[in-house]
Amino acid sequence: MLRGFELFPKRFGIYPYIWMIYLAMPLYYMADARGHEQYIGITAFIVFVLTYRQLYMTAGSLLFSYWLVLQMGCVLILTLVIDLNMFFLGFFTANFIGWYTEKRVFQLFSFAFAIIQAFPIVMAVAYNQLSPQKLLFFIPFYLIMLVSPYGIRTMLDRQQLEARLDEAQQHIEELIKREERMRIARDLHDTMGHTLSLITLKSELVTKLITKNPERAIQEAREIERTSRAALREVRLLVSDMRAISIMEALADAQEMLRSANVDLQLVAQQETCNDVPDLTQNMVSLCLLEAVTNIVKHSRATLSRILLERKTDGMYITIQDNGTGMPKDYFPGNGLKGMSERLHLIDGSLEVYSDTTGTRLDLFFPIVATELQGGASM
Numbered sequence: 001m002l003r004g005f006e007l008f009p010k011r012f013g014i015y016p017y018i019w020m021i022y023l024a025m026p027l028y029y030m031a032d033a034r035g036h037e038q039y040i041g042i043t044a045f046i047v048f049v050l051t052y053r054q055l056y057m058t059a060g061s062l063l064f065s066y067w068l069v070l071q072m073g074c075v076l077i078l079t080l081v082i083d084l085n086m087f088f089l090g091f092f093t094a095n096f097i098g099w100y101t102e103k104r105v106f107q108l109f110s111f112a113f114a115i116i117q118a119f120p121i122v123m124a125v126a127y128n129q130l131s132p133q134k135l136l137f138f139i140p141f142y143l144i145m146l147v148s149p150y151g152i153r154t155m156l157d158r159q160q161l162e163a164r165l166d167e168a169q170q171h172i173e174e175l176i177k178r179e180e181r182m183r184i185a186r187d188l189h190d191t192m193g194h195t196l197s198l199i200t201l202k203s204e205l206v207t208k209l210i211t212k213n214p215e216r217a218i219q220e221a222r223e224i225e226r227t228s229r230a231a232l233r234e235v236r237l238l239v240s241d242m243r244a245i246s247i248m249e250a251l252a253d254a255q256e257m258l259r260s261a262n263v264d265l266q267l268v269a270q271q272e273t274c275n276d277v278p279d280l281t282q283n284m285v286s287l288c289l290l291e292a293v294t295n296i297v298k299h300s301r302a303t304l305s306r307i308l309l310e311r312k313t314d315g316m317y318i319t320i321q322d323n324g325t326g327m328p329k330d331y332f333p334g335n336g337l338k339g340m341s342e343r344l345h346l347i348d349g350s351l352e353v354y355s356d357t358t359g360t361r362l363d364l365f366f367p368i369v370a371t372e373l374q375g376g377a378s379m
Contacts, residue, residue: 010054016056019092022050029083041082048074048089053094068109072116079120082140084130087138090117098152101160106153114146124332140191153323168263186287186339193336194257195231195293199224201297202261247274250286251307254293258305261297269309277368281347285318285366288340288351292320292362295336300324300360315349315367340364 008016026048030041058064071093078086090113097113100106123136126131130138202224209217229310251269258265274282289307296305302324310317340362341351349366 002169004076008053009059012056015250016052019052019095022088022091022329025087026078026086033082036182037081038223041078044077044081046072048078049091052092059099062098064099065105065109065300071096072113075118078117081088081122083197084120084124087117087120088141090145091148094148095152098149098157100153100319101371106149107131113149117145118140154220167221186342189336189339192252194290194297195227197294197297198222198260199231201257205260210288239302245290246279246282247277247289247309250289254289254307264304265298266306268369269307272313273309273316281366281368284343284347285316285349285364288343289362291316291336291340296320296322296324297365298328302359311368315365318364319361321361323357323359326360327353328358 026041026045028235030038030045045363051067051074053065055064055071058067061293075086075093076091078089093113093249100109111356121130121142125135144368199325202220205225206217209220248269251267255265255267277285293305296302300322302322305322306319307321308317308319310319337351337353344364345350347366349364351365352363354361354363
């Protein structure tokens with residue numbers, strides 16, 4: 001039991017012990033007291049010391065207010081019975097009043113404290129026990145005593161605010177880490193998904209051509225090697241956060257992927273259309289394009305596809321359409337479409353999906369505004 005005893009909570013450090021130095025003053029005045037006054041003074045002083053410890057131990061609980069009222073009573077008794085200079089013990093109480101965070105309770109105790117501390121001075125003046133010179137001496141300290149809880153409360157509020165800001169900063173850092181992990185997962189899905197699909201298609205083609213057309217099979221095998229090396233390079237760039245794909249590069253990759261899957265492509269796009277699109281926007285849109293083409297190759301069973309890039313005054317419109325079987329009625333959007341929608345949302349764009357038995361159409365839109373957020377020049 002003794003090992004668990006604490007004179008004051010460790011979180012307050014040496015702060016409570018420093019204040020104990022001022023407890024020597026009451027002992028000096030009580031030494032001159034006699035008779036019942038001395039007994040009353042010693043009892044009140046012992047209770048005062050007990051309240052001083054308990055106020056630290058019960059900080060933030062309901063018992064805190066009870067101990068504070070008891071301490072104010074002890075200061076009043078010591079001031080009336082022992083000496084008027086015991087009035088200065090009120091600085092202890094003023095310190096604890098500043099700990100209240102609720103405004104109404106703080107104001108209530110501040111008002112009660114002002115009355116209790118003023119009472120001995122008023123009584124001393126009424127019975128001619130306090131000269132005008134000494135009264136002028138007490139008044140500044142009385143005013144300081146009344147103001148000090150506000151200063152302490154402001155200081156503690158600032159410390160609590162800083163603690164909450166630190167906690168919020170840690171929470172934000174955790175969210176950033178979580179978002180970064182999600183971003184990497186999406187990038188890996190978008191990057192490796194279409195690349196591995198292309199490698200799979202070319203591998204199947206090599207298997208079919210190895211006996212019929214060995215030279216074509218060797219050519220396709222070399223293409224697989226080139227694609228895998230490119231995929232490895234993209235992963236390395238992705239990890240180093242340097243990866244960026246232009247829209248025209250994505251269209252070239254998409255054309256190659258569709259060709260390998262024997263899906264004809266009608267492409268309507270011009271190089272000049274994307275020249276002034278910020279790099280970040282191009283990267284986001286490129287990943288969406290590759291994801292859409294990957295879905296055509298893997299799921300649509302299409303023989304014909306169409307990609308249209310159209311520049312308008314409010315932004316860029318991209319249509320990706322196939323003549324496949326369409327999406328089932330009970331289809332639930334997976335990581336692909338969800339990732340596309342999230343990426344377009346980051347650049348203030350949108351995604352609309354239309355699907356029936358005649359095929360699927362994706363309508364992508366994004367504004368072309370060269371803002372700092374999108375990686376362009378500021379307006």
